[in-house]
Amino acid sequence: MTVQPGTSTGTSTGTIGVLVVDDHAVVRRGVVAYLEALENVEVVGEAANGRDAIDCLESLQVRRQPLPRVALMDLMMPKMDGVEATAEIARRFPAVRVVILTSFGEIERIHAALENGAAGYLLKDAGPSEVAAAIYAAANDDVFLDVTVARRLAQKMRSPHSGVAALTSRERDVLVLVAEGRSNREIAAKLVISERTARTHVSNLLGKLGLRSRTQAVLVAMREGLVPPPT
Amino acid sequence: MTVQPGTSTGTSTGTIGVLVVDDHAVVRRGVVAYLEALENVEVVGEAANGRDAIDCLESLQVRRQPLPRVALMDLMMPKMDGVEATAEIARRFPAVRVVILTSFGEIERIHAALENGAAGYLLKDAGPSEVAAAIYAAANDDVFLDVTVARRLAQKMRSPHSGVAALTSRERDVLVLVAEGRSNREIAAKLVISERTARTHVSNLLGKLGLRSRTQAVLVAMREGLVPPPT
DNA sequence: ACCCGGCTACGTCATTTGTCCTGTCCGGCG
DNA sequence: CGCCGGACAGGACAAATGACGTAGCCGGGT
Numbered sequence: 179m180t181v182q183p184g185t186s187t188g189t190s191t192g193t194i195g196v197l198v199v200d201d202h203a204v205v206r207r208g209v210v211a212y213l214e215a216l217e218n219v220e221v222v223g224e225a226a227n228g229r230d231a232i233d234c235l236e237s238l239q240v241r242r243q244p245l246p247r248v249a250l251m252d253l254m255m256p257k258m259d260g261v262e263a264t265a266e267i268a269r270r271f272p273a274v275r276v277v278i279l280t281s282f283g284e285i286e287r288i289h290a291a292l293e294n295g296a297a298g299y300l301l302k303d304a305g306p307s308e309v310a311a312a313i314y315a316a317a318n319d320d321v322f323l324d325v326t327v328a329r330r331l332a333q334k335m336r337s338p339h340s341g342v343a344a345l346t347s348r349e350r351d352v353l354v355l356v357a358e359g360r361s362n363r364e365i366a367a368k369l370v371i372s373e374r375t376a377r378t379h380v381s382n383l384l385g386k387l388g389l390r391s392r393t394q395a396v397l398v399a400m401r402e403g404l405v406p407p408p409t
Numbered sequence: 410m411t412v413q414p415g416t417s418t419g420t421s422t423g424t425i426g427v428l429v430v431d432d433h434a435v436v437r438r439g440v441v442a443y444l445e446a447l448e449n450v451e452v453v454g455e456a457a458n459g460r461d462a463i464d465c466l467e468s469l470q471v472r473r474q475p476l477p478r479v480a481l482m483d484l485m486m487p488k489m490d491g492v493e494a495t496a497e498i499a500r501r502f503p504a505v506r507v508v509i510l511t512s513f514g515e516i517e518r519i520h521a522a523l524e525n526g527a528a529g530y531l532l533k534d535a536g537p538s539e540v541a542a543a544i545y546a547a548a549n550d551d552v553f554l555d556v557t558v559a560r561r562l563a564q565k566m567r568s569p570h571s572g573v574a575a576l577t578s579r580e581r582d583v584l585v586l587v588a589e590g591r592s593n594r595e596i597a598a599k600l601v602i603s604e605r606t607a608r609t610h611v612s613n614l615l616g617k618l619g620l621r622s623r624t625q626a627v628l629v630a631m632r633e634g635l636v637p638p639p640t
Numbered sequence: 641a642c643c644c645g646g647c648t649a650c651g652t653c654a655t656t657t658g659t660c661c662t663g664t665c666c667g668g669c670g
Numbered sequence: 671c672g673c674c675g676g677a678c679a680g681g682a683c684a685a686a687t688g689a690c691g692t693a694g695c696c697g698g699g700t
Contacts, residue, residue: 205533393624
């Protein structure tokens with residue numbers, strides 16, 4: 179976690195403070211380089227994970243320093259997942275808009291992030307102009323979505339009957355466990371239900387997803403971002 | 410693909426030319442920012458994927474311009490995988506050292522990359538100093554490995570009897586197909602063998618990996634980088 | 641009050657998967 | 671040459687998986 183010294187006199191009204199959150203130093207460097215080219219944007223801090231980001235905001239708050247207007251944040255970080263961090267920031271620091279900047283466009287994570295209060299979603303192959311647009315939009319209480327993200331989201335809305343969206347919450351629970359390599363028996367134990375019931379859920383979700391085996395379900399769950407890729 | 414204009418008079422002996430290959434513009438920007446801080450290093454081009462990188466080298470060659478001494482390259486790119494690109498560069502442009510800079514430390518990909526002629530392996534949470542060290546090492550015909558990568562590699566060498574290394578090549582073939590969600594019957598068809606044989610292979614590889622179901626095998630195959638995560 | 645959808649559970653059945661053992665064929669190696 | 675390990679194959683069997691139908695329970699909406 180890094181906080182710029184409070185000596186910065188440039189934090190006047192009209193300047194957009196940005197907190198950059200990413201576990202990869204290279205990416206932070208690239209983002210900062212993007213932002214430095216923008217006149218009325220100032221990077222007020224960097225954090226390597228969600229926990230650090232929260233800490234950073236807290237310490238700014240107790241020091242009565244202005245909070246950043248925007249947090250530019252990766253998903254998939256150690257310590258604290260971007261989705262969780264987004265939720266907590268939206269809850270505890272409602273003045274801070276969270277813009278997601280991540281490598282993968284996994285529909286479930288996109289959905290989760292936006293549901294948790296994200297004000298934008300960028301993919302890492304975005305150019306400087308897109309990052310700028312997203313930040314200005316967020317600062318303006320608008321929402322900026324990457325084109326391909328928006329398209330995928332639209333597709334999801336159009337056909338709620340394909341994909342994990344069609345699953346009930348219980349079926350999603352089961353799918354997550356399937357995607358962790360658990361057997362029906364183990365799933366039953368974890369969820370405190372009968373093994374037959376677990377099998378029923380598996381059978382139902384396979385049907386809804388149009389799959390023929392739990393192995394394929396694992397792949398779908400990963401593709402949709404329902405479970406993180408194994409480390 | 411971007412090539413710096415040949416007007417650069419600074420490409421004197423002693424200067425290390427670097428080609429940056431990554432599909433994420435942000436990452437390229439960050440890397441370039443790193444490299445700009447180094448005195449005797451010059452970025453001679455950028456490419457968004459393996460194919461572009463090769464093209465870039467070709468075009469430099471036909472124009473009789475000096476090839477970069479080092480290519481800093483991501484794995485997991487569209488168009489052409491980093492491993493393939495490394496192999497082709499090592500074969501066709503032996504003067505160019507390839508340094509891998511990637512997010513994940515998947516032991517199988519590390520192994521494949523190094524086997525294909527990579528001269529370094531960095532993780533993306535590397536700081537500027539590590540990137541610099543890797544580039545200087547590569548330019549010097551040395552090999553630079555990230556500490557955690559080196560450790561994992563050492564672990565692999567120490568215990569060849571855990572992990573995918575213990576598998577026969579045929580078993581690896583089968584594992585790849587398992588990890589694609591194929592059934593035993595489909596695997597048999599793909600490999601033109603009997604289903605019983607496919608089952609034997611699956612059973613044997615599960616035993617060697619200490620697993621109890623093919624679903625877990627999927628996770629291991631992903632973790633080891635034997636198959637790319639589903640897009 | 642009534643219906644519907646979701647969670648629970650069970651029974652039955654066909655398939656798939658995984659284990660163990662046996663055995664053949666072939667190529668490399670001492 | 672004999673030996674060994676790996677690919678291939680099959681039999682026998684146990685266990686897990688998945689499909690389909692049925693049914694009780696409960697909460698939310700009409």
